[in-house]
Amino acid sequence: MTTYFNEMYDSGKVRPPYARLEDWTRSMPAELREMKQAEAEALFRRIGITFAVYGEGGDPDRLIPFDMFPRVFTSGEWARLERGIKQRARALNAFLVDVYGRGEIVRAGRIPGRLVYRNAAYEKAVVGFVPSKGVYSHVVGIDLVRTGADEFFVLEDNCRTPSGVSYMLENREIMMRMFPDLFRGNRIEPVDSYPEKLRRTLASVAPTKCERDPTIVILTPGHFNSAYYEHSFLADLMGVELVEGADLFVEGEYVFMRTTEGPKRVDVIYRRVDDDYIDPLCFRPDSMLGIPGLMDVYRSGGVSICSAPGAGVADDKAVYTYVPEMIRFYLGEEPLLKNVPTWQCSKTDDCKYVLENLHELVVKEVHGSGGYGMLVGPKSTKAEIEAYRARVEADPGNYIAQPTLALSTTPTFVDEGIAPRHVDLRPYCLVGERVELVPGGLTRVALTEGSLVVNSSQGGGVKDTWVLAE
Amino acid sequence: MLSRTADNLYWIARYMERAETMARLLEVGSRISLLPTAHGYRNEWDSLLQASGTAFGFHQKYAEAEQCDIESYLFFDLDNPSSVATCISRARENARIVRTALTAQVWDALNTAFQELRVLAKQPRHQLELSRLTDWTMRHAAMVRGAIDATLLRNDGWDFLNLGYYLERSDNTARLMDVKYYVLLPRVEFVGSGLDNYQWTTLLRAMSAHRAFHWAYGGEVTARKIADFLILNRQCPRSLITCAEGITSHLARLERNYGKNTRAQEMALALEAGLAALSVEEIIEEGLHEFLTRFIGDIASLGGVVFETYLSGDVR
Numbered sequence: 001m002t003t004y005f006n007e008m009y010d011s012g013k014v015r016p017p018y019a020r021l022e023d024w025t026r027s028m029p030a031e032l033r034e035m036k037q038a039e040a041e042a043l044f045r046r047i048g049i050t051f052a053v054y055g056e057g058g059d060p061d062r063l064i065p066f067d068m069f070p071r072v073f074t075s076g077e078w079a080r081l082e083r084g085i086k087q088r089a090r091a092l093n094a095f096l097v098d099v100y101g102r103g104e105i106v107r108a109g110r111i112p113g114r115l116v117y118r119n120a121a122y123e124k125a126v127v128g129f130v131p132s133k134g135v136y137s138h139v140v141g142i143d144l145v146r147t148g149a150d151e152f153f154v155l156e157d158n159c160r161t162p163s164g165v166s167y168m169l170e171n172r173e174i175m176m177r178m179f180p181d182l183f184r185g186n187r188i189e190p191v192d193s194y195p196e197k198l199r200r201t202l203a204s205v206a207p208t209k210c211e212r213d214p215t216i217v218i219l220t221p222g223h224f225n226s227a228y229y230e231h232s233f234l235a236d237l238m239g240v241e242l243v244e245g246a247d248l249f250v251e252g253e254y255v256f257m258r259t260t261e262g263p264k265r266v267d268v269i270y271r272r273v274d275d276d277y278i279d280p281l282c283f284r285p286d287s288m289l290g291i292p293g294l295m296d297v298y299r300s301g302g303v304s305i306c307s308a309p310g311a312g313v314a315d316d317k318a319v320y321t322y323v324p325e326m327i328r329f330y331l332g333e334e335p336l337l338k339n340v341p342t343w344q345c346s347k348t349d350d351c352k353y354v355l356e357n358l359h360e361l362v363v364k365e366v367h368g369s370g371g372y373g374m375l376v377g378p379k380s381t382k383a384e385i386e387a388y389r390a391r392v393e394a395d396p397g398n399y400i401a402q403p404t405l406a407l408s409t410t411p412t413f414v415d416e417g418i419a420p421r422h423v424d425l426r427p428y429c430l431v432g433e434r435v436e437l438v439p440g441g442l443t444r445v446a447l448t449e450g451s452l453v454v455n456s457s458q459g460g461g462v463k464d465t466w467v468l469a470e
Numbered sequence: 471m472l473s474r475t476a477d478n479l480y481w482i483a484r485y486m487e488r489a490e491t492m493a494r495l496l497e498v499g500s501r502i503s504l505l506p507t508a509h510g511y512r513n514e515w516d517s518l519l520q521a522s523g524t525a526f527g528f529h530q531k532y533a534e535a536e537q538c539d540i541e542s543y544l545f546f547d548l549d550n551p552s553s554v555a556t557c558i559s560r561a562r563e564n565a566r567i568v569r570t571a572l573t574a575q576v577w578d579a580l581n582t583a584f585q586e587l588r589v590l591a592k593q594p595r596h597q598l599e600l601s602r603l604t605d606w607t608m609r610h611a612a613m614v615r616g617a618i619d620a621t622l623l624r625n626d627g628w629d630f631l632n633l634g635y636y637l638e639r640s641d642n643t644a645r646l647m648d649v650k651y652y653v654l655l656p657r658v659e660f661v662g663s664g665l666d667n668y669q670w671t672t673l674l675r676a677m678s679a680h681r682a683f684h685w686a687y688g689g690e691v692t693a694r695k696i697a698d699f700l701i702l703n704r705q706c707p708r709s710l711i712t713c714a715e716g717i718t719s720h721l722a723r724l725e726r727n728y729g730k731n732t733r734a735q736e737m738a739l740a741l742e743a744g745l746a747a748l749s750v751e752e753i754i755e756e757g758l759h760e761f762l763t764r765f766i767g768d769i770a771s772l773g774g775v776v777f778e779t780y781l782s783g784d785v786r
Binding site: 045047223228229232235236241242243244246247257258259260261364 | 566
């Protein structure tokens with residue numbers, strides 16, 4: 001029987017950051033809790049924060065379940081995490097500049113060239129181009145799990161367009177509205193400067209040809225996208241236009257948006273669409289979503305695209321294994337955050353081990369995301385394991401495996417009262433002229449008892465995440 | 471602002487106004503159908519479908535124009551592009567796209583209408599009185615309109631919303647008046663009879679203009695007075711000239727804001743001037759139906775020019 005680290009109770013005693021929360025839950029009768037829960041849900045629905053789940057059909061206006069029990073970090077815990085996250089974000093960006101340039105890390109033999117250059121996410125169209133300020137990934141979402149008081153692991157990096165930050169902000173808004181006393185009694189670091197910091201980050205990477213206050217836009221795939229709410233929310237808080245591909249066009253050396261007063265030049269595009277869909281001339285001729293000619297403007301310094309095309313090669317699950325190497329290679333430092341040990345099925349020995357131990361491992365597709373297509377060995381039936389074995393044997397290079405981590409739990413409101421549920425954490429690190437992050441992030445919680453899968457697409461919920469001031 | 475955003479705002483208004491008109495049409499139809507039908511004129515419900523431009527779609531689905539089918543089709547049917555349910559869903563979808571251009575109150579009003587509609591649609595039809603449905607629609611349309619007027623910034627987005635409202639409303643008033651034409655078409659001798667007046671009164675009621683009319687004109691209800699009220703009276707909030715005035719004033723605001731004048735503005739001014747120069751006698755001489763048909767065409771072309779000028783994104 002695995003024992004899980006409980007972030008609130010350590011061997012029967014309440015850990016200090018949660019001390020006040022214990023009184024809070026004691027003083028909250030079940031009826032009040034239900035009332036508050038209903039109130040929170042009504043607020044989310046009224047604001048319109050809903051989430052469409054791919055492939056499920058049903059209610060397109062589904063809510064991500066919100067758990068009112070906050071997750072808490074001390075300032076000391078956070079300071080260590082923050083250093084580790086920034087270090088990682090710097091190394092990932094240095095890696096990107098390198099592999100689209102001279103490729104020193106490959107030449108030095110620290111990472112196999114085939115993993116980089118033959119990677120589907122490696123973007124040949126930007127080889128030799130250095131984006132403004134040498135930044136490829138402007139928002140790095142680093143998924144962390146905790147297994148002990150001082151033990152954190154990075155589960156994966158998201159260098160392209162990590163989503164969920166609107167939940168970090170809205171969860172806090174709703175908690176403050178419903179439980180103002182909690183915030184008076186605890187000194188909690190605010191997170192609401194995120195949109196302002198994001199705007200500053202984006203403005204700091206304006207293209208070389210932009211000689212004025214840059215015009216920033218957010219590019220969304222459109223209102224059918226499951227994260228559309230987040231796109232419009234961020235646009236609103238930053239005071240920038242939310243555009244779709246068809247709203248933009250290229251003329252001469254610049255990109256313009258179509259406005260009621262005529263064309264207006266755009267300098268920085270914070271895109272929330274994949275590389276494949278930004279320029280049909282460069283990437284996918286069948287794409288309806290792109291802006292023809294955008295990449296030409298980009299490469300000639302007429303517009304900045306955030307994250308930069310090609311950033312995806314750094315958050316590939318096979319490249320992930322080498323991030324500690326990147327940190328040593330580019331920064332000359334030891335990694336502050338640990339990687340989860342990973343077996344790569346492309347290697348014969350690793351694959352053999354994985355196939356022999358499927359029942360104990362978590363197996364993922366190299367390019368998968370969102371918790372789709374993964375196997376959690378200890379939680380799967382024999383038949384599921386055998387079916388998965390066949391998939392791995394058919395295409396070993398497409399899979400990696402990791403030990404099943406003993407994810408920490410935090411108290412969570414469930415039907416029966418309060419019970420421990422497993423959580424992870426996604427902080428959002430901003431990289432522009434400087435590297436910064438707000439004290440907090442998105443805590444995702446697996447609401448089903450015993451489940452280790454926290455993805456919202458798999459029925460996970462979210463929590464407000466607190467960092468206590470010193 | 472983005473042309474697409476302006477387009478979304480414009481359609482929020484058009485759909486909300488259209489939803490309201492559909493509800494009003496249903497009200498007209500149900501009141502007219504309370505009259506004896508032994509006179510041999512055409513089925514009133516059918517005339518309603520004609521006037522709302524939904525006859526073709528309806529007859530694809532149903533053989534006879536039965537009241538309960540018409541109610542479902544005009545209110546709930548999402549296959550009908552002009553049903554109340556379709557209009558409210560689309561208005562809300564357009565609003566979802568441009569959430570950032572709306573205040574929380576406007577979004578709330580639209581979203582509440584949509585959420586309540588989903589609940590209504592699940593109830594058994596026989597539990598839903600038509601009058602309850604029409605009241606419900608008008609109440610929500612008024613709440614959206616009120617939220618827009620009370621909370622929205624008076625910027626260009628507000629102008630595009632209002633352009634949508636006025637263009638749609640002028641089209642709809644003309645169509646509602648035209649129901650009368652379809653109802654009476656075969657039997658000219660009904661004109662001026664007691665039945666005729668009852669129908670005109672019903673029309674006024676449907677436009678919530680019954681009392682207003684009496685305050686403005688007094689005395690007997692006649693076709694002349696009503697035509698004057700609904701077409702040429704600047705006091706009537708739904709009259710064609712009031713709508714034309716609204717259109718020109720919002721286009722003028724845009725012109726000032728953007729510092730350039732457009733063909734849309736010229737067309738709207740000509741339309742308003744044309745109406746101002748008309749007398750009700752001239753309209754009746756031309757034929758009310760002919761006049762209305764021409765007007766609906768003019769409004770459609772003006773809508774087209776507004777689209778080209780501001781909403782299509784092809785402005786240079």
